[in-house]
Amino acid sequence: MKYESQGVAKLYFIAAIGLFVGQILFGVIMGVQYISGDFLFPEIPFNVARMVHTNLLIVWLLFGFMGSAYYLVPEESERELFSPFLAKLMFWVFLVAGALTILGYLLVPYATLAEITMNDLLPTMGREFLEQPTITKIGIVIVALSFLFNIGMTILTGRKTVITLVLLTGLAGLAVFFLFSFYNPDNLILDKYFWWFVVHLWVEGVWELIMASLLAYVLIKVTGVDREVIEKWLYIIIAMALISGLVGTGHHFFWIGTPDYWQWLGSIFSALEPIPFFMMTLFAFNVVNKRRRDHPNKAAVLWALGTAVMAFLGAGVWGFLHTLAPVNYYTHGTQITAAHGHMAFYGAYVMVVLTMISYSMPIMRGHKASNERAQVFEMWSFWLMTVSMVFITLFLTGAGILQVYLQRYSEAPLGFMVTQDKLAIFYIMREVAGLVFLAGLIVYILSFFVKGKEVEVI
Amino acid sequence: MRETFTKGMARNIYYGGGVFFFLVLIGLTVDTVVSLPKTDNSENLTEQVAAGKRLWERNDCIGCHTLLGEGAYFAPELGNVYTRFGESTEAIKGFIKSRPKNGIPNRRSMPQFNFTDEELEALAQFLKYSDGIKTARDWPPNIQG
Numbered sequence: 199m200k201y202e203s204q205g206v207a208k209l210y211f212i213a214a215i216g217l218f219v220g221q222i223l224f225g226v227i228m229g230v231q232y233i234s235g236d237f238l239f240p241e242i243p244f245n246v247a248r249m250v251h252t253n254l255l256i257v258w259l260l261f262g263f264m265g266s267a268y269y270l271v272p273e274e275s276e277r278e279l280f281s282p283f284l285a286k287l288m289f290w291v292f293l294v295a296g297a298l299t300i301l302g303y304l305l306v307p308y309a310t311l312a313e314i315t316m317n318d319l320l321p322t323m324g325r326e327f328l329e330q331p332t333i334t335k336i337g338i339v340i341v342a343l344s345f346l347f348n349i350g351m352t353i354l355t356g357r358k359t360v361i362t363l364v365l366l367t368g369l370a371g372l373a374v375f376f377l378f379s380f381y382n383p384d385n386l387i388l389d390k391y392f393w394w395f396v397v398h399l400w401v402e403g404v405w406e407l408i409m410a411s412l413l414a415y416v417l418i419k420v421t422g423v424d425r426e427v428i429e430k431w432l433y434i435i436i437a438m439a440l441i442s443g444l445v446g447t448g449h450h451f452f453w454i455g456t457p458d459y460w461q462w463l464g465s466i467f468s469a470l471e472p473i474p475f476f477m478m479t480l481f482a483f484n485v486v487n488k489r490r491r492d493h494p495n496k497a498a499v500l501w502a503l504g505t506a507v508m509a510f511l512g513a514g515v516w517g518f519l520h521t522l523a524p525v526n527y528y529t530h531g532t533q534i535t536a537a538h539g540h541m542a543f544y545g546a547y548v549m550v551v552l553t554m555i556s557y558s559m560p561i562m563r564g565h566k567a568s569n570e571r572a573q574v575f576e577m578w579s580f581w582l583m584t585v586s587m588v589f590i591t592l593f594l595t596g597a598g599i600l601q602v603y604l605q606r607y608s609e610a611p612l613g614f615m616v617t618q619d620k621l622a623i624f625y626i627m628r629e630v631a632g633l634v635f636l637a638g639l640i641v642y643i644l645s646f647f648v649k650g651k652e653v654e655v656i
Numbered sequence: 657m658r659e660t661f662t663k664g665m666a667r668n669i670y671y672g673g674g675v676f677f678f679l680v681l682i683g684l685t686v687d688t689v690v691s692l693p694k695t696d697n698s699e700n701l702t703e704q705v706a707a708g709k710r711l712w713e714r715n716d717c718i719g720c721h722t723l724l725g726e727g728a729y730f731a732p733e734l735g736n737v738y739t740r741f742g743e744s745t746e747a748i749k750g751f752i753k754s755r756p757k758n759g760i761p762n763r764r765s766m767p768q769f770n771f772t773d774e775e776l777e778a779l780a781q782f783l784k785y786s787d788g789i790k791t792a793r794d795w796p797p798n799i800q801g
Contacts, residue, residue: 235764244730245719308716324713384706387696433666440674444681453795454724455695456688531725606797613800614732
């Protein structure tokens with residue numbers, strides 16, 4: 199560790215992994231509910247489990263992004279963090295706010311939570327992924343602004359690199375677009391339209407900037423390839439991400455009462471969205487092949503390559519699968535969407551955060567890389583989680599295709615619940631794959647505690 | 657990448673492309689918002705419907721159902737439930753009211769929300785309003801949602 203203040207990242211990463219475990223446990227619960235509908239009912243209804251599952255994902259990824267920024271920025275900027283104290287303070291604020299929100303979901307009925315937190319003053323709750331009480335949303339804005347201030351001051355008063363500037367743009371975009379979560383008009387179409395300004399412009403816009411810059415940083419570190427080469431790749435990847443992804447928002451505007459031209463625009467531009475992800479794959483393999491050194495942290499290299507491949511498959515291929523309007527007409531809002539969502543989030547954002555953790559955590563613990571045994575554990579966890587996620591995606595895709603056929607495509611369409619009963623085998627297999635994922639996650643956590651002959655101390 | 661394609665060129669594509677397409681998105685957004693009254697059923701967007709939407713949100717209905725295809729995939733699409741229930745708000749209200757408190761063994765079941773009559777009416781009116789939104793190609797593909 200070149201700068202002492204990089205160490206604050208450790209707190210963020212530990213919290214991220216802890217919340218990740220919670221996310222997966224609730225995923226497994228929902229998997230059971232898909233098989234046996236009354237599981238944990240009425241104590242934990244499906245919608246509550248789902249809120250916990252998705253909100254924990256978002257929160258732990260945000261912890262991961264913030265931790266990554268706190269680790270990377272001092273080193274890139276060649277100075278200590280502007281305020282390590284503020285970083286630690288905001289960590290606790292965010293953790294407590296996040297924990298209270300999750301407990302609120304679990305301990306009281308959602309309507310009661312809305313009442314306690316005075317949702318009526320500024321109603322923002324009850325929309326997918328934005329279920330947090332308004333007061334939590336305000337907390338998120340405060341944490342995000344303090345974080346941006348801290349990171350921004352460090353970047354702007356230090357050495358500016360392409361990586362830090364792209365990261366800063368992505369993080370600023372994240373904060374700005376979140377503000378749309380406070381806009382909740384009565385008009386359902388308007389509500390839906392601008393809801394996507396948070397959701398789409400995050401995951402198919404500014405988050406890609408964050409992801410690409412984190413990946414570029416780790417690749418520079420583990421391959422020693424010339425910064426000029428990597429920066430050129432970085433620019434062209436994020437250029438394609440924005441060129442395709444901004445108007446690509448239109449693939450969400452096919453069936454919500456918005457004008458017909460979105461069918462064309464959304465189809466064409468979102469068909470281009472796989473390109474930046476494919477370039478990321480080319481980029482990662484290219485620079486690893488041209489590496490100037492063999493970094494002892496082989497696990498981090500594996501995660502970096504895995505991120506590029508899985509992001510392309512999950513976001514790129516599975517996204518394209520159902521993004522053209524004539525296809526989406528049948529697949530919109532089915533298990534196909536769920537399949538895509540799972541692999542895209544895992545491949546792009548979960549894996550890039552785990553890549554950063556894999557690279558930086560050993561250094562923060564005083565080694566250039568983990569000992570070999572620990573790395574073997576970590577690589578096993580990589581394969582267990584990644585392969586099981588591929589199967590989760592395939593089983594959900596199978597379920598989705600059958601659902602589309604039975605409920606929407608065949609001559610005599612069946613009702614929703616009748617169709618669901620016929621998908622049972624896919625849901626059972628998905629749950630088995632989900633349990634393997636959980637096993638992989640346990641191996642991942644064990645990898646931090648495995649002892650062995652340590653790699654050179656730095 | 658070859659030397660003829662420089663980092664400066666890549667940077668310019670990023671800034672130029674990013675700004676240009678962001679402006680395109682804003683332009684399209686303005687056009688969309690302006691043309692919404694043609695499809696958005698706003699003539700039926702009453703106070704009661706708005707109250708129904710708040711109830712819909714306060715009970716996180718989107719956590720199980722889809723509405724115009726967006727939401728969770730655990731329970732039926734509700735953007736056309738008014739049509740599916742024979743254009744009857746009474747049928748919708750009856751269904752919501754009749755959910756057993758402790759669920760149905762082994763089956764998925766909607767929770768019992770203990771709504772007042774006034775609340776039930778607002779919710780049903782909100783679903784009726786949603787059904788009245790003119791979606792492209794009259795999505796969903798059929799009455800089953």
